[in-house]
Amino acid sequence: MSEILTPRLVLRQWQEDDLVPMSEINADPAVMRWTGDGSVLDLEQTADAMERWEEDWDEEGFGLFAVELLGSGELIGFTGLSVPHFLPEVMPAVAAEWRLGRQFWGQGYGSEAAQAVLEWALQDRGLDHVLGICRAEDAASANVMRKLGMTPERKTVHPVYGFPLDVHGIDLTEYAG
Structure with missing residues (x-):
């Protein structure tokens, strides 16, 4: 797994002491x-999620970075x-x-971290297209996608929960960062 530095952030692998702050x-x-369905996760559910995130790195060659x-x-x-897979x-x-934790919203951290991930996806993983998927009412996530240069590709409905989803995408071969 790679470590990525941005001007204000470190994107890194998960550590044991990340469990409590991530569960919060x-x-x-x-x-x-x-x-998902909007439910919160407790400590045990967060531990299970973090374990799955680590497995994704082994299975896919990419996954979710801890952001500090x-x-x-x-x-x-x-x-x-x-x-x-859900779609x-x-x-x-x-x-x-x-x-991101709520106290970190509105400071550009989400866009900064996601932009670094797109650059990594192109340069280190050789991906040529990446999606962003959000609930239609999630204006903050849609705004991050716009900042990343993603454009709307389709509207759909979540197959399990039935709420509207917006799917955005970006062709990384044309990505300017």
């Missing part, structure tokens, strides 16, 4: 509002790449993801 992020209803503040080392969430109509595909 996952326990915040405002953070989880647009994720460069200066303090504080974990602020995650960003990275995943395969959106068969877009497969085969790779999607960018991010989730």
